[in-house]
Amino acid sequence: xxxxxxxxxxxxxxxxxxxxxxxxxxxxxxxxxxxxxxxxxxxxxxxxxxxxxxxxxxxxxxxxxxxxxxxxxxxxxxxxxxxxxxxxxxxxxxxxxxxxxxxxxxxxxxxxxxxxxxxxxxxxxxxxxxxx
Amino acid sequence: xxxxxxxxxxxxxxxxxxxxxxxxxxxxxxxxxxxxxxxxxxxxxxxxxxxxxxxxxxxxxxxxxxxxxxxxxxxxxxxxxxxxxxxxxxxxxxxxxxxxxxxxxxxxxxxxxxxxxxxxxxxxxxxxxxxxxxxxxxxxxxxxxxxxxxxxxxxxxxxxxxxxxxxxxxxxxxxxxxxxxxxxxxxxxxxxxxxxxxxxxxxxxxxxxxxxxxxxxxxxxxxxxxxxxxxxxxxxxxxxxxxxxxxxxxxxxxxxxxxxxxxxxxxxxxxxxxxxxxxxxxxxxxxxxxxxxxxxxxxxxxxxxxxxxxxxxxxxxxxxxxxxxxxxxxxxxxxxxxxxxxxxxxxxxxxxxxxxxxxxxxxxxxxxxxxxxxxxxxxxxxxxxxxxxxxxxxxxxxxxxxxxxxxxxxxxxxxxxxxxxxxxxxxxxxxxxxxxxxxxxxxxxxxxxxxxxxxxxxxxxxxxxxxxxxxxxxxxxxxxxxxxxxxxxxxxxxxxxxxxxxxxxxxxxxxxxxxxxxxxxxxxxxxxxxxxxxxxxxxxxxxxxxxxxxxxxxxxxxxxxxxxxxxxxxxxxxxxxxxxxxxxxxxxxxxxxxxxxxxxxxxxxxxxxxxxxxxxxxxxxxxxxxxxxxxxxxxxxxxxxxxxxxxxxxxxxxxxxxxxxxxxxxxxxxxxxxxxxxxxxxxxxxxxxxxxxxxxxxxxxxxxxxxxxxxxxxxxxxxx
Numbered sequence: 001x002x003x004x005x006x007x008x009x010x011x012x013x014x015x016x017x018x019x020x021x022x023x024x025x026x027x028x029x030x031x032x033x034x035x036x037x038x039x040x041x042x043x044x045x046x047x048x049x050x051x052x053x054x055x056x057x058x059x060x061x062x063x064x065x066x067x068x069x070x071x072x073x074x075x076x077x078x079x080x081x082x083x084x085x086x087x088x089x090x091x092x093x094x095x096x097x098x099x100x101x102x103x104x105x106x107x108x109x110x111x112x113x114x115x116x117x118x119x120x121x122x123x124x125x126x127x128x129x130x131x132x
Numbered sequence: 133x134x135x136x137x138x139x140x141x142x143x144x145x146x147x148x149x150x151x152x153x154x155x156x157x158x159x160x161x162x163x164x165x166x167x168x169x170x171x172x173x174x175x176x177x178x179x180x181x182x183x184x185x186x187x188x189x190x191x192x193x194x195x196x197x198x199x200x201x202x203x204x205x206x207x208x209x210x211x212x213x214x215x216x217x218x219x220x221x222x223x224x225x226x227x228x229x230x231x232x233x234x235x236x237x238x239x240x241x242x243x244x245x246x247x248x249x250x251x252x253x254x255x256x257x258x259x260x261x262x263x264x265x266x267x268x269x270x271x272x273x274x275x276x277x278x279x280x281x282x283x284x285x286x287x288x289x290x291x292x293x294x295x296x297x298x299x300x301x302x303x304x305x306x307x308x309x310x311x312x313x314x315x316x317x318x319x320x321x322x323x324x325x326x327x328x329x330x331x332x333x334x335x336x337x338x339x340x341x342x343x344x345x346x347x348x349x350x351x352x353x354x355x356x357x358x359x360x361x362x363x364x365x366x367x368x369x370x371x372x373x374x375x376x377x378x379x380x381x382x383x384x385x386x387x388x389x390x391x392x393x394x395x396x397x398x399x400x401x402x403x404x405x406x407x408x409x410x411x412x413x414x415x416x417x418x419x420x421x422x423x424x425x426x427x428x429x430x431x432x433x434x435x436x437x438x439x440x441x442x443x444x445x446x447x448x449x450x451x452x453x454x455x456x457x458x459x460x461x462x463x464x465x466x467x468x469x470x471x472x473x474x475x476x477x478x479x480x481x482x483x484x485x486x487x488x489x490x491x492x493x494x495x496x497x498x499x500x501x502x503x504x505x506x507x508x509x510x511x512x513x514x515x516x517x518x519x520x521x522x523x524x525x526x527x528x529x530x531x532x533x534x535x536x537x538x539x540x541x542x543x544x545x546x547x548x549x550x551x552x553x554x555x556x557x558x559x560x561x562x563x564x565x566x567x568x569x570x571x572x573x574x575x576x577x578x579x580x581x582x583x584x585x586x587x588x589x590x591x592x593x594x595x596x597x598x599x600x601x602x603x604x605x606x607x608x609x610x611x612x613x614x615x616x617x618x619x620x621x622x623x624x625x626x627x628x629x630x631x632x633x634x635x636x637x638x639x640x641x642x643x644x645x646x647x648x649x650x651x652x653x654x655x656x657x658x659x660x661x662x663x664x665x666x667x668x669x670x671x672x673x674x675x676x677x678x679x680x681x682x683x684x685x686x687x688x689x690x691x692x693x694x695x696x697x698x699x700x701x702x703x704x705x706x707x708x709x710x711x712x713x714x715x716x717x718x719x720x721x722x723x724x725x726x727x728x729x730x731x732x733x734x735x736x737x738x739x740x741x742x743x744x745x746x747x748x749x750x751x752x753x754x755x756x757x758x759x760x761x762x763x764x765x766x767x768x769x770x771x772x773x774x775x776x777x778x779x780x781x782x783x784x785x786x787x788x789x790x791x792x793x794x795x796x797x798x799x800x801x802x803x804x805x806x807x808x809x810x811x812x813x814x815x816x817x818x819x820x821x822x823x824x825x826x827x828x829x830x831x832x833x834x835x836x837x838x839x840x841x842x843x844x845x846x847x848x849x850x851x852x
Contacts, residue, residue, distance in 0.1 A: 030468050050555050053512045060470055060513050073468065 027076035034071045038094040040114045051091040055084045223591050226559045226583045228642045232309040239755045246298035253710030253736040261611035262817035262831040263429040265393045272326040272661045272692040273714045277608045280324030292482040292497035294608045302375040304357040307332045314640035315579045315597020318547045318563035322577040325599035325636045336361045336371035336406045340850040349844035352381035375400040388821040392839045394429035413464040423454040446824035448488040456480035476503040488613040500525040518549045543569035557585040571627035589646040596639045602628040603669040605681045612679045615830040622682035636665045654699035663690040674768040686719025708738040726765045733762040749798035759787045764835045776828045782835040804845040811840040
């Protein structure tokens with residue numbers, strides 16, 4: 001009897017070790033990713049989120065105006081993070097290592113020109129007003 | 133590590149850790165541990181994870197880091213001070229839906245849900261009869277049975293509760309109301325035809341710790357509302373809500389020997405429990421509620437103990453007891469915020485014992501509702517769906533004079549609702565459900581909503597859908613018992629009182645444009661809706677001696693057009709106006725007629741003004757509501773003796789209500805108001821009132837207020 005239990009537990013350990021291995025190698029179906037995207041306003045938010053969601057494999061995208069962080073849930077089997085970043089840069093928003101081309105940047109609405117310090121200041125005023 | 137949950141010593145797995153402004157980063161492992169390459173120029177380490185606050189740490193040396201991250205509490209979001217409108221019209225919702233929030237509900241002295249629509253142009257409020265003073269609501273020209281009225285998304289005012297149910301929800305219990313015009317959602321059943329109204333009740337979590345409201349009016353009505361809310365444990369909150377109203381004085385201002393408003397007495401108690409475990413994604417509500425309502429009306433010297441059941445004096449008593457309980461359970465997958473499972477269970481037991489002169493009407497209705505639904509996405513969050521299964525059971529037992537009607541209904545349904553939103557200018561909701569019902573058969577209910585925004589601040593909507601229901605002919609038309617009319621049912625071997633179920637299609641289009649004129653906000657809405665009955669239970673009371681119920685043979689169509697304009701005239705001074713046009717016709721056995729007691733049009737205006745709020749919340753609020761109600765066709769009385777004949781149409785009339793509120797501070801306010809300022813009164817609301825047991829007695833033809841001017845005052849006291 002003891003032997004049987006021993007064999008069973010061996011099996012079990014073996015299984016769980018294998019399972020764990022698979023987990024680390026396996027690409028996650030619902031991987032959570034977060035990174036920074038440059039932008040300033042609600043219009044930017046919409047543009048960034050739509051660009052992310054339009055990337056195949058991206059299931060969920062929320063960009064925060066204040067922290068500039070985008071939180072994604074994506075299927076790693078279908079989407080690569082770089083594609084998402086590239087797609088966001090393509091609509092005119094800078095991502096780490098994926099700087100939007102001048103052409104893409106020029107396509108954003110004048111109020112979204114996040115590289116312009118004056119416009120940024122304008123929006124900061126807005127944020128403050130809302131906070132008070 | 134999770135700030136809230138450090139005990140089990142588990143870290144947060146899968147959190148992102150990276151150096152600020154670089155792409156050098158890593159993800160924490162299953163224990164919440166991480167290692168990250170370090171360079172001298174890296175100073176700021178950013179730790180982030182969905183659902184948690186993002187933290188930035190300043191790193192000076194290579195000592196191990198042990199950091200707690202805090203759960204992001206959604207309730208602590210940014211507070212936006214731009215004042216929320218009391219009625220919110222969305223540019224983004226797919227259906228033609230608007231939300232009436234608490235500020236709006238306070239504009240009238242709404243003592244109960246039935247009265248809370250008086251400042252709302254989309255819903256028409258009328259009186260059901262000359263005796264009970266019960267208000268009836270209508271949308272798109274159709275009475276409340278054709279609306280689906282829900283309490284926190286559980287169908288509530290239906291069956292036996294249809295006639296008086298709205299008066300059983302005290303106004304202070306209501307947190308907000310969502311009104312959807314036209315075809316509703318398939319999630320809550322197949323019964324809705326012309327619209328859906330959902331009342332969200334106050335929640336133990338967000339309501340005041342203590343709230344007190346008293347109300348008194350010169351017509352003898354006294355009301356008292358108290359709320360107690362407390363935190364029982366970290367995850368449990370509980371609320372106890374007690375409502376009482378009383379009217380003990382008899383008034384007969386129009387000298388017809390009948391009291392103008394009934395004597396009333398209501399006790400209504402609700403206990404709510406709210407469970408929230410945001411961390412693991414669980415939310416739950418448990419409700420228990422008990423109601424006892426007593427009304428007495430009739431001749432001024434009517435004494436129930438002596439005169440009940442005989443012809444000495446005409447009187448009526450309506451006693452209602454209702455018990456209800458519900459459970460809601462929701463689970464949001466913590467890892468996948470767009471996926472959730474919900475369960476709703478509700479049971480109610482409603483019992484009404486009543487008599488109207490010599491007519492007896494008792495009804496018992498037991499009801500069970502259950503709904504299990506699953507929400508998720510297809511691909512990404514632009515495509516969402518809801519699917520589920522529900523089961524309902526209703527048991528009716530009615531006594532109409534000497535006839536007993538019993539019936540049991542049960543249905544099992546599955547539904548699927550798909551919603552697409554491109555997050556820009558287009559969205560769509562398409563739902564379908566299949567139900568198998570023991571009396572209505574197996575049938576499909578499709579419903580569709582579309583939204584298209586052609587340009588900024590403008591939105592075009594369209595909807596279409598089907599509804600089916602069994603008509604509770606007595607419960608819905610019980611005002612007819614207070615007349616000498618004979619009841620006649622033209623049975624056709626159907627399953628419900630021998631009649632067939634009602635089936636209707638509703639189509640509608642709507643256009644909303646928001647604008648900014650002279651730097652002030654405004655919006656304009658055009659609505660057109662049409663309800664087309666393929667079958668209806670026609671309530672024919674065109675013969676003054678009888679009321680007949682029969683299935684539609686021909687057409688029955690309700691057309692409704694509404695133009696609404698809202699504009700901020702000056703700072704804190706808002707105007708809301710609406711014009712409505714109705715064309716509601718039905719093929720009766722005697723030919724096509726306009727629906728009786730339906731105004732052909734209505735003009736509505738509301739002006740509200742508030743002074744600026746001081747730091748302690750002190751301010752004045754002022755509100756005027758004007759209604760101009762068009763001609764109404766009166767039921768045919770041509771065969772009556774001349775003294776009991778009424779004109780073909782009623783005359784136009786106007787009503788003016790007003791209320792003033794003085795807010796002293798965030799804890800205390802008083803209000804006073806006048807209803808029916810100009811004292812409009814129907815001259816002779818009860819036909820044959822001098823001989824109530826005679827052949828011409830009829831209290832059902834009511835087209836304007838019975839009680840004249842009414843003055844009221846009240847106070848509200850709350851502790852946060």
